[in-house]
Amino acid sequence: MLGLKTFTFSPIQENTYLLYNDRKQCCIIDPGCYFQEEREELKTGIEKTGLTPVLLLNTHCHLDHVFGNKFVFDTWGLVPHIHPLDKPVLDRAGISGERWQLPFDNYEGELVYINHGDEILVGQEPLQVRLSPGHSPGSVAFYHEAGQFVIGGDVLFRGSVGRTDLPGGDQAVLFESIQREFYTLPDDTKVWPGHGPATTIGWEKRNNPFVKFL
Secondary structure, X not given: OOEEEEXXXXXXXXXXXXXXXXXXXXXXXXXXXXXXXXXXXXXXXXXXXXXXXXXXXXXXXXXXXXXXXXXXXXXXXXXXXXXXXXHHHHHHHHHHHHHOOOOOOOOOOOOXXXXXXXXXXXXXXXXXXXXXXXXXXXXXXXXXXXXXXXXXXXXXXXXXXXXXXXXXXXXXXXXXXXXXXXXXXXXXOEEEEOOOOXXXXXXHHHHOOOOOOO
8 A cells, every 4th residue: 555745845846756665666747846845845755754755746837737747856866757758848948937937947857657557556556547538638637546545646636626628638539538538437536636635536526517427
């Protein structure tokens, strides 16, 4: 079973996640640490609990989810794992930072590509990769069946959905992704989103005003 710890970073209030096993190996998902004090918060939070980072995963590559990629690589030598369809999004992230008046040092090194249906191991604990485009072309979710939760990125929020007005966004595709990759999970599955509070699949199927359960 994987434990989970949440940080909320940057002016965009992005949720960064640590998943860790009983051997104290941890996976960093969507490091959004923008300010130096936020980078120190992430580093201290890992070190104080005796965790050893072994993986860096991105649900997608919009700037607020990759602010800390270079810091994580420089600190622990971890290469970002992304879906190949989001490589152009990562390449544009630095320019996006300038446009949003949030300049940052974008990661430009080696990448590991992940695809729908892949199984990523945190020690012996599997995460299933579920391609969920619409918010971005290569958005993915990471589903941990044993832990009954999914790290969903900016696809599904409590009572809302991800925006689709950014380059590569598509509302119809997003809604289809939610029906196919989220609403097919068990109702008691907890959804940890890229922004805001957690929710459950069952609650969203009953209450989400944008995507009704078919």
